[in-house]
Amino acid sequence: DVKVTQSSRYLVKRTGEKVFLECVQDMDHENMFWYRQDPGLGLRLIYFSYDVKMKEKGDIPEGYSVSREKKERFSLILESASTNQTSMYLCASTPSGGLRGDEQFFGPGTRLTVL
Amino acid sequence: AQSVTQLDSQVPVFEEAPVELRCNYSSSVSVYLFWYVQYPNQGLQLLLKYLSGSTLVKGINGFEAEFNKSQTSFHLRKPSVHISDTAEYFCADGLTFGKGTHLIIQP
Structure with missing residues:
Protein backbone atom coordinates (compact mmCIF):
# COMPACT_ATOMS: atom_id res chain seq x y z
CA ASP A 1 0.00 0.00 0.00
CA VAL A 2 1.10 3.52 -0.76
CA LYS A 3 1.78 5.41 2.37
CA VAL A 4 1.91 9.18 2.63
CA THR A 5 2.93 10.51 6.01
CA GLN A 6 2.92 14.03 7.35
CA SER A 7 5.23 15.13 10.11
CA SER A 8 2.58 16.43 12.50
CA ARG A 9 -1.15 15.93 12.96
CA TYR A 10 -1.55 19.14 14.95
CA LEU A 11 0.65 22.21 15.04
CA VAL A 12 0.30 25.53 16.85
CA LYS A 13 2.47 28.45 15.80
CA ARG A 14 2.62 32.17 16.42
CA THR A 15 2.15 34.92 13.88
CA GLY A 16 5.38 35.69 12.08
CA GLU A 17 7.03 32.33 12.73
CA LYS A 18 8.54 30.32 9.90
CA VAL A 19 6.70 27.01 9.62
CA PHE A 20 7.75 23.79 7.91
CA LEU A 21 5.26 21.07 7.04
CA GLU A 22 6.86 17.85 5.90
CA CYS A 23 5.43 15.10 3.72
CA VAL A 24 6.99 11.76 2.83
CA GLN A 25 5.73 9.08 0.44
CA ASP A 26 7.17 5.59 0.21
CA MET A 27 6.11 4.42 -3.27
CA ASP A 28 8.54 6.23 -5.53
CA HIS A 29 5.84 8.56 -6.87
CA GLU A 30 6.92 11.30 -9.24
CA ASN A 31 4.28 13.87 -8.38
CA MET A 32 3.54 15.44 -5.04
CA PHE A 33 0.98 18.05 -4.02
CA TRP A 34 0.08 20.38 -1.18
CA TYR A 35 -3.52 21.43 -0.58
CA ARG A 36 -5.24 23.38 2.10
CA GLN A 37 -8.72 22.39 3.20
CA ASP A 38 -11.14 24.89 4.72
CA PRO A 39 -14.80 24.37 5.64
CA GLY A 40 -17.07 25.29 2.77
CA LEU A 41 -14.15 25.79 0.38
CA GLY A 42 -13.07 22.21 -0.25
CA LEU A 43 -9.47 21.52 -1.22
CA ARG A 44 -7.41 24.18 -2.92
CA LEU A 45 -4.07 23.44 -4.54
CA ILE A 46 -1.14 25.43 -3.18
CA TYR A 47 1.86 23.95 -5.02
CA PHE A 48 2.83 20.75 -6.74
CA SER A 49 6.04 19.11 -7.86
CA TYR A 50 6.52 16.70 -10.76
CA ASP A 51 10.19 15.93 -10.14
CA VAL A 52 13.00 16.59 -7.71
CA LYS A 53 13.75 20.32 -7.49
CA MET A 54 10.82 21.08 -9.81
CA LYS A 55 7.78 22.96 -8.57
CA GLU A 56 4.72 24.66 -9.97
CA LYS A 57 2.30 27.10 -8.41
CA GLY A 58 -1.23 25.95 -7.83
CA ASP A 59 -4.29 28.10 -7.33
CA ILE A 60 -3.31 29.78 -4.05
CA PRO A 61 0.50 29.95 -3.74
CA GLU A 62 0.70 33.37 -2.06
CA GLY A 63 2.39 33.21 1.33
CA TYR A 64 3.80 29.73 0.72
CA SER A 65 6.87 28.14 -0.77
CA VAL A 66 7.93 24.53 -1.25
CA SER A 67 11.03 22.42 -1.40
CA ARG A 68 11.68 19.05 -2.98
CA GLU A 69 15.28 17.99 -2.54
CA LYS A 70 14.55 14.25 -2.55
CA LYS A 71 11.96 12.36 -4.52
CA GLU A 72 10.13 11.03 -1.48
CA ARG A 73 9.93 14.30 0.46
CA PHE A 74 7.95 17.46 -0.25
CA SER A 75 8.01 20.34 2.21
CA LEU A 76 5.60 23.25 2.51
CA ILE A 77 7.05 26.41 4.01
CA LEU A 78 5.18 29.33 5.48
CA GLU A 79 7.81 32.06 5.51
CA SER A 80 5.94 34.24 8.01
CA ALA A 81 2.82 32.59 9.33
CA SER A 82 -0.36 34.60 9.54
CA THR A 83 -3.69 33.87 11.18
CA ASN A 84 -5.39 33.44 7.80
CA GLN A 85 -3.15 30.44 7.20
CA THR A 86 -4.86 28.55 9.99
CA SER A 87 -6.15 25.51 8.13
CA MET A 88 -5.90 21.79 7.47
CA TYR A 89 -3.01 21.02 5.14
CA LEU A 90 -3.10 17.85 3.05
CA CYS A 91 -0.25 16.32 1.13
CA ALA A 92 -0.83 13.92 -1.78
CA SER A 93 1.16 12.00 -4.35
CA THR A 94 0.60 10.26 -7.68
CA PRO A 95 2.74 8.00 -9.86
CA SER A 96 4.37 9.26 -13.01
CA GLY A 97 2.21 10.17 -15.94
CA GLY A 98 -0.45 12.75 -16.48
CA LEU A 99 -1.00 14.94 -13.46
CA ARG A 100 -4.76 15.00 -13.79
CA GLY A 101 -5.56 11.40 -14.64
CA ASP A 102 -4.09 9.55 -11.67
CA GLU A 103 -5.63 8.73 -8.34
CA GLN A 104 -4.11 10.86 -5.61
CA PHE A 105 -2.90 9.23 -2.40
CA PHE A 106 -3.38 11.50 0.58
CA GLY A 107 -1.67 11.84 3.91
CA PRO A 108 -3.71 12.21 7.12
CA GLY A 109 -3.36 15.99 7.18
CA THR A 110 -1.79 18.56 9.49
CA ARG A 111 -4.12 20.89 11.33
CA LEU A 112 -2.21 24.14 11.71
CA THR A 113 -3.34 26.88 14.06
CA VAL A 114 -1.62 30.27 13.87
CA LEU A 115 -2.16 32.44 16.93
CA ALA B 1 -10.48 27.15 -16.12
CA GLN B 2 -11.97 23.96 -14.82
CA SER B 3 -14.51 23.97 -12.05
CA VAL B 4 -16.37 21.36 -10.09
CA THR B 5 -19.68 22.11 -8.41
CA GLN B 6 -21.13 19.98 -5.66
CA LEU B 7 -24.69 21.10 -5.43
CA ASP B 8 -25.33 20.15 -1.80
CA CYS B 23 -21.53 16.78 -8.93
CA ASN B 24 -21.26 18.91 -12.06
CA TYR B 25 -18.05 19.74 -13.87
CA SER B 26 -17.23 22.42 -16.38
CA SER B 27 -16.89 21.23 -19.91
CA SER B 28 -13.38 20.42 -21.02
CA VAL B 29 -11.59 18.61 -23.81
CA SER B 30 -10.88 15.69 -21.54
CA VAL B 31 -12.21 14.89 -18.12
CA TYR B 32 -10.78 12.80 -15.36
CA LEU B 33 -13.41 12.49 -12.70
CA PHE B 34 -13.00 11.17 -9.18
CA TRP B 35 -14.99 10.77 -6.02
CA TYR B 36 -13.05 10.75 -2.76
CA VAL B 37 -14.27 10.15 0.79
CA GLN B 38 -12.88 11.69 3.95
CA TYR B 39 -13.76 10.09 7.27
CA PRO B 40 -13.40 12.24 10.40
CA ASN B 41 -9.78 13.14 11.19
CA GLN B 42 -8.42 11.32 8.17
CA GLY B 43 -7.08 12.16 4.74
CA LEU B 44 -9.00 11.50 1.55
CA GLN B 45 -9.27 8.09 -0.06
CA LEU B 46 -10.50 7.16 -3.49
CA LEU B 47 -14.04 5.83 -3.91
CA LEU B 48 -14.08 5.57 -7.70
CA LYS B 49 -12.87 7.20 -10.88
CA TYR B 50 -13.89 7.74 -14.48
CA LEU B 51 -11.21 8.14 -17.12
CA SER B 52 -12.92 6.67 -20.18
CA GLY B 53 -15.07 3.74 -21.27
CA SER B 54 -18.26 2.65 -19.55
CA THR B 55 -20.20 5.58 -18.14
CA LEU B 56 -21.30 3.62 -15.07
CA VAL B 57 -18.43 3.28 -12.65
CA LYS B 58 -18.47 1.06 -9.60
CA GLY B 59 -16.36 1.82 -6.58
CA ILE B 60 -15.67 0.61 -3.10
CA ASN B 61 -18.22 0.23 -0.29
CA GLY B 62 -21.15 -0.22 -2.69
CA PHE B 63 -20.89 3.23 -4.29
CA GLU B 64 -21.30 3.88 -8.00
CA ALA B 65 -21.35 6.95 -10.22
CA GLU B 66 -22.58 7.73 -13.69
CA PHE B 67 -20.75 9.95 -16.12
CA ASN B 68 -23.19 12.01 -18.16
CA LYS B 69 -21.45 14.06 -20.81
CA SER B 70 -24.53 15.90 -22.07
CA GLN B 71 -25.39 17.10 -18.55
CA THR B 72 -21.72 17.44 -17.50
CA SER B 73 -22.53 15.51 -14.36
CA PHE B 74 -20.94 12.74 -12.34
CA HIS B 75 -23.39 11.94 -9.55
CA LEU B 76 -22.52 9.46 -6.82
CA ARG B 77 -25.10 6.94 -5.65
CA LYS B 78 -25.54 4.19 -3.12
CA PRO B 79 -28.72 2.09 -2.88
CA SER B 80 -28.61 1.63 0.89
CA VAL B 81 -26.45 3.64 3.27
CA HIS B 82 -25.04 2.68 6.65
CA ILE B 83 -23.99 4.68 9.66
CA SER B 84 -20.38 4.05 8.66
CA ASP B 93 -11.80 16.73 -12.01
CA GLY B 94 -8.09 16.01 -11.93
CA LEU B 95 -6.60 18.47 -9.48
CA THR B 96 -9.74 20.62 -9.13
CA PHE B 97 -11.96 19.70 -6.22
CA GLY B 98 -15.52 20.57 -5.36
CA LYS B 99 -16.36 22.08 -1.99
CA GLY B 100 -17.51 18.80 -0.54
CA THR B 101 -20.79 17.25 0.59
CA HIS B 102 -21.26 16.16 4.16
CA LEU B 103 -23.31 12.96 4.23
CA ILE B 104 -25.18 12.61 7.50
CA ILE B 105 -26.75 9.25 8.22
CA GLN B 106 -29.67 9.34 10.62
CA PRO B 107 -30.60 6.15 12.51
Missing part, protein backbone atom coordinates in the same frame (compact mmCIF):
# COMPACT_ATOMS: atom_id res chain seq x y z
CA SER B 9 -23.13 21.06 1.12
CA GLN B 10 -25.00 18.67 3.39
CA VAL B 11 -27.22 15.66 2.71
CA PRO B 12 -29.11 14.03 5.60
CA VAL B 13 -30.51 10.58 4.92
CA PHE B 14 -31.93 7.76 6.99
CA GLU B 15 -29.99 4.55 7.43
CA GLU B 16 -30.71 1.94 4.73
CA ALA B 17 -32.20 4.59 2.44
CA PRO B 18 -30.70 5.35 -0.99
CA VAL B 19 -28.59 8.45 -1.52
CA GLU B 20 -27.37 10.55 -4.42
CA LEU B 21 -24.61 13.14 -4.11
CA ARG B 22 -24.56 15.52 -7.03
CA ASP B 85 -20.92 6.06 5.47
CA THR B 86 -21.06 9.27 7.48
CA ALA B 87 -18.24 11.32 5.98
CA GLU B 88 -17.31 14.20 3.70
CA TYR B 89 -17.41 13.37 -0.01
CA PHE B 90 -15.43 15.25 -2.63
CA CYS B 91 -15.86 15.24 -6.37
CA ALA B 92 -12.77 16.14 -8.41
